[in-house]
Amino acid sequence: MTTPAMTRDRTGALCTIGPAAVFMVGIVGIPLLYIFYVSFNGLHFSFYAYVTLLSSRLFFQSLWSTFETSILATVLSVLLGYPVAIHLARQSPRRRALMMILVLMPFWTSILVKSYAFTIILGRRGLINSALSYLVGHKVALPLLFNKFAVVIGMANYLVPFVIFPVLASLLAIDPALGRAATLMGAHPLRVFRQITLPLSLPGVIAGASSTFIISLGFFVVPALLGGRHDVMLANLVDFYTRETLDWSAAAAIGMCLLAIIGLCGVMAATLRKVRRA
């Protein structure tokens, strides 16, 4: 049975989420289906792209490198972002709003430009090495660029806000009376953090870390500019297949593999949560 209220709800939903839904189906859904189609060689159906990948050392190397780099970048982002979120949570709302603009400011610059900036900072004759050379009095050339270190630094630089915001949201949701109550009962600030702040902000950390990780998996520009030959990530491999070997099926298959892995991670996380709840 459809009541007038239900009809009204449906109309409301159609108006509010309809446009975005159509847009997403158009620019994500349909291309994704097309990539799926291409990965099986289109009209001449074949598994060859997947067979090629599974027998390619380069693919597994990049896959491993992608996960390793993403995990490192996520961990670094959480370590850097969490204290910032704590600091923001302690400010007055006005000050916090101002500081949040500062947190978002890096987004005003293209990631391409920022990555180039890192080559200036991290290079052999970059800012850091020059400063160190000046300090110690002889030439220092630490290998800071074109390696995993540079990639992780560059990625974390971009990703930290994705940790800060969800963590801040869960910190602000904690009743400040909890800390006051614990302090009055005699708790040291360290205990308050360990037993109250940290566990209650964990949902924000998990949300921030998972979105950071998923964004990391698809990074292209940063490893391309700051990484070395061994730091090829899957997105770079896709680029290689589409531009160098013109093997679109293989490139599409890489995309599908990455999507399948992320999907699997999501299912595993959801199951884990259900098991823990029960």
Add this chain to the structure above:
Amino acid sequence: MVHMEKSSTDTDMVAPPDRLRLQDVMVRYGDFLALDNINLAIRPGEFVSLLGPSGSGKSTILNVINGAAHPDGGRVFIDGRDVTAVPARERGLGMVFQNYALLPHMNVFDNIAFPLRIRHWPAERIRQAVTDILHRMGLEGFAHRKPRELSGGQQQRVGIARCLVYSPSIILMDEPLGALDKNMREQMQDEIKALHRATGATFVYVTHDQEEALNLSDRICLMNRGRIEQIGTPQEMYFTPVSEFTATFLGESNILAGRLVAENLFRSECGLSIHVVGRPDIPVGSHAKLLVRPEHVMCVAPAADIPNRFACIVENVNFVGGFIRVAVRGQGGGRLQFKTRAHNDYASLQIDSEIHLGWLASDTVLLPA
């Protein structure tokens, strides 16, 4: 309302040392003087309510005591020791919060065990103490529930249990019943009263609810704009208020403005001459206010032999439960609102009819203007 067993102040031979003392405490928020020269001494085992409208400074006093606010002037003493600079966690206080402040990720047992684990009690002793207090608060069987699975009243019982379990000598309560419905509030008042008697701890109780303060307290400290307006037993506060603020904040009141024309005679601005009981601090000839409680205003016969009797015309009658509000016009034409105790007879009060209102001189209280 009368609880004689508590008003032992007049039988105390020697005053014991103060459990808690605020001396010349001042707190300033920018230009706003939140607390202005507060002096307050609380004896061991006393139940003192800090009563007042919002913004009067009652919560600020609590925050000064518990270390959440630092006074800009003055000192705080606990058992004679100056704790003004001692951090909150070392003051050894207990506190019950309006919104319970239970740890949402811990069950009832762990919430109550929290202060004991801070004190590094052995596990077996903690289990015993928590079990005992759960039993005492009627919370058996709830040990493994999360706070969100409990009703408001049950959550506040957990909050109180968590406070009592480590036996602090001073227990601060910040509007602990403020989030509960009326029936639960009354029930919890009785429980808090019983706990106060059973523990012998010193209670400092913040509330804006005069009934709660009157019912629970040994003494009430009435706050007004950052100052102590009056401090005394509930009876003193109700029957001998020192100011119009106290008179109107506690209970229902009729206040008349006027002048004291003779030692025992008050002339109201609306022209009534009223026999009163004089007060040494209000000289004859000065402006003053007069308080008559609604329950003392009687509807009397036209020829009644009573010193204060006035004929007037009923203009309006409002029945509001325990008392009625009668708007009357006096002979001089002055208009007055009188609150008087509700009674079946008043239902027959006719608009435009003449009635005679009266009260005894001993039922009046002179207040400074």
